[in-house]
Amino acid sequence: MIGCTLVKKIGGNKVLWGVIVETEAYSQKEPACHGHKKRTPSNQTLFGEPGRFYIYLTYGIYHCVNIVTDKSEWASGVLLRALSMPDEEERICSGPGLLARKFKLDRTYDNRPISKKNGLWVINKSSSLKNQKIVKTTRIGISQAKDLQWRWYLQSSRSVSKRAKGDQLPSTKKSWSPSIENSP
């Protein structure tokens, strides 16, 4: 999903968009996944059709946006952790809660299929990241299965929420940011 553009329709003919630069994977087979134990009304979207948004409230304050993956009856998804937005919006979506806040996404968007018709969709623009390095590392903010390296981020992006140990973006090097190429 890294390099894909998340797009939300806002009002008549305007859209809000940003490029996904950080993600995490979750699977029923490991204990950090919401669907690891059992299917409930709150996590059922995760067990449903792939290609839908799974959105939940966390810590009472923030929402997190996921894309359901794999197959029905098997809980798995990708958490969108950070977006890079055009121009002056740098680091405004650097964390899953901030991302959901900026795009005003909540439970009303839960279980919606990814589609332009529904006002929230994703476009594959990952070819714009040609020759760009993707860092693979451990997930953040979980208490179980901390060892799995199921977090990925675009090394050259300043919008990544938290960098892996030892991975500092040199101030001399120009960071990656979205261009017209990534626009919907």
Added chain:
DNA sequence: TCAATGATTAGC
């Protein structure tokens, strides 16, 4: 390190 904040769940 810790508080804010509320839905959800484990346990009785």
Added chain:
DNA sequence: CTAATCATTGAT
């Protein structure tokens, strides 16, 4: 029913 937990964030 109650207490603990939680895929977070921002401030210290």
